[in-house]
Structure formats: structure tokens, C-alpha cells
Amino acid sequence: MAITKNKSVTGTTAPSRGRFVNTGNGPTFQVIDIGHADYAAVIDPDTAFWSLVKREKLADVLSGGALSSAYAKKSHQFAKEMNNLRFGLKPSAVYFNPTERCNMNCTYCYIPEKMRHDGKHMQEKKLFEALEILKQYFRSTLPKSSKPQIIFHGAEPLLNRDAVFAGIEAYGKDFLFGIQTNATLLDDAAVDFLTSHDVSIGISLDAPTARIADKTRKNWDGQGTFKQVIAAMKRLKGYEGWSVICTISIANMRQLTNLVDFFHEQEVPTCLMNILRCTLPPSRSIKPGDEQAAKYFLAALDRTCELYQQTGRGLPIGNFANILLAIIAPAARRLMCDISPCGGGRCFFALAPNGDMFPCSEFIGVDRFRGGNLFKNDIPAVLETEPFRLVTGRKVEDIEPCRRCAIRHFCGSPCPAEAYEMNGDMHKTGAFCEFYEEQVRYALRVIADKKVDAYLWDGWDKGMKDTFAIQGV
Ligand code: SF4
């Protein structure tokens, strides 16, 4: 027989009025050294509230006072916003793979080789059917004012160009379209079509010289594609909606500062410098160490700031800009790898060419994470399946040492695909940690030095208002 105790007892709730920092109901303030001469950061890790405090005033702040009482008035609001960001969002984008095939064989690709080599295209009729299903789904979930995004993604979407372009033509009013391409097929006609349909275009390049860039990005015969990518960049010059993705690996990390100069010269509007994802074994052979990767990445960030100061024109590095936004205006962040749970399966999902649905492109090819099929199952039901829940339920609070980490809501402990495939468990860290620590510390130094504008897009704060401001700490 089971014995349960479920009587309620009154009058025993804790009496703390929250007068003291770090005890009772008082605010939790973790202090972190950000490597700045004058400032340290004080962070409430649960709400991602932060403040930069003069080193000599730290003891005062931890003894209560103005910051603590001002924060106490707002902490519920911050907690609510963070909760909404982490658990209250609905999908608004789809990474749509219109083909399994790719004309390249990059070392770090997350799509299994056999699929890329021998795979199939999605037929045009099926592509239209998929877009129609997605249109109806988003109509039922998103407000009329917001347009969902469809990003045609790799393998290489331009191998199935006719179907993709027909889809963009037919559904231009219903979606914001983007395409991520290796740029080898981005000829004049393709650029004309995509730019005249306001499609955002992401291309990939890892270094400013063929010698380095071609080490990791090459075709099936081992020939690099540097020249073709440079030709495509020339065609794109002047268009606002394009960007370049660079993947940081052991092969190119020493070139990041030169790459910044090169992108700036080429008038690239914005770029991403993503640390290598180590989901599949081949990528792990070119995995850089955290410390070294951070050193070169931060030097590249320094260079973007110098260029901004010298020329008045910046080169926002999107993934870093996202961390800055995560700190300054959490709800304005645009990328979703650095929040926990990550965006996979809750802010977006990925669609394979046969209609199979995965929480994120990183999981395509990992059968365990197939949640269902767009042509056979209802989208809301797929979002609730166990493979999706494994990803959407992965929280920093369940991961060691992230659950104790003050910057856990600026880092998010990416990436679940990496953690699962590389470290054997969803509730482990992924391939990097110190890299993210250094990035956040750098971001807080940028804020302390009032240099935020040098790292973000023009007009980044349009429509934003201060929700918390206190001077003199
Ligand atoms: S953290 Fe990994 S699984 Fe999550 S959105 Fe980023 S790449 Fe996808």
C-alpha cells in the first residue's frame, strides 16, 4: 500500500524579505572578472540581468544598496521575459533542404557523405506541396504581421535550382526567403533572380587565399572552390542582403584577421565566423583548441573595431553581434544557438528533401532525431515527438558545469547535436566552452568601453527602449 502525505500546512513559508544579496529571497549576484582594468560584471544568471560595476565598488554592491533594490523591483519582469524567450516562442522559420546532393565534399559537413554524393532532389511538385503545408501551418500559428522564413539550405540547394526558384516565385508573398549556398553555382542569372526577389543570400568562404580556403572546402575531385566564390562575391557587391559564413577550424584560425580585412575590402555587408561544429567525426580531425580559437577570434573582432574607427564602415560578425544583443537586449537576438534550450525544434525546424522533419539541420541524417514527415504527419504533433522533445528539453540547468555558470543564458551550452554525437549524451557540454567564455567576457568589455556600435549593424537599436538604467556603480 502506498502512503502519501499531501496535507497542506499553513504558516510555514520562508519569511525572507529579500534584503540581502545572495541569501534568502534577495537577488543572486555572481561576480565575474571580464579582464577589464576598471570594471567587473555582476550577473543574476537566472534572469540574465547584468551590471558593470567599478572594481572598487563591488563590496558595496554585494552589501545591498541602490543596484540591489532597483533590480528587486524589476527582477520579476526580467524573469518573465527570459522564461518567454526560453520556453514561450513558436517556430517561425524552416531550414528547407531541397536536395540531398552537393557538388562539394567539405571536411566538416554535417550531412553524411553518401547522402551528399548519391542523394535525391525534392521534385518541384513536392516542393510546392511542402510550401503550401508550411504556409497553412504558419497562418494558424503566427500573427498576420509576421512573415515566416524559409531558408533553402545544404547540401547545395542550387543543384535543384529550377524547383527552388519556382517556389520562390510562387510563394514570395507568403515567406521571407533565404538561401545558403556554396556559391559555386551562383552565376549571373542566379544572382539576378535572387536579388530581384529580395532573397537573402549566404555564401561560404573560410580564408582570403586559395591555399588555405581550399583546404577544407573542395569538390569531390579534391579541387578547391576559392576562385568561384570570389567571382560570386563580385557579382553580389552592392546588394544589401548577402553575407559570408566562415567556419573556424584548425586550418584557418590564424587567418581570421586577414579574412576580416578581405571581407571589409570586398564590402561584405555582414559575416558569420562560426566555430566548427563537431557533430560528425571528420570535423573533429580539424577541431581547434578552445584557447587558441578564442585568441584568433578575438583578434579578428578587434580588427573589425579598428576598421570601423578608421573608415566609419563596420563589418558586423553576426554570431558575436548576437551575443552582444543577448546581453543588451535579450529578446532582440537573431540567432538561436546561444540560448538554452537552443532554437532547434522550437524556433525553427529542418526539412529533409523526402519531407522528414528534424529539430535542426545538424540532426539531418541522424535517424534517432527524425520527428516525422511533413507529408504524412501534422506539424504540431511532430513538434511534440520524443526526438524533438529531447532537443527542446535540453536545458543548461541539467548540464554540468553549465548549471553553475554565470553566463549560461549568454552561451546556451551549444550544441545538442554535438553533445549527443561527440560526447554521447544530450546532457553534456558540446565541443567548446572556453571559446564561449572568452566571447562573453569580450562582449562585456566592449560594453564597458562604450564601443557597441562598432560591432553591430547600423540602426541596431531602432525601436528599442531602456528597461533598466542605473548610473554610478
Ligand atoms: S545549438 Fe546546434 S542543434 Fe541547436 S540550433 Fe544551434 S546548430 Fe542547431
Ligand code: SF4
Ligand atoms: S559551455 Fe561553458 S561557458 Fe557555456 S554555459 Fe557551459 S560552462 Fe558556461
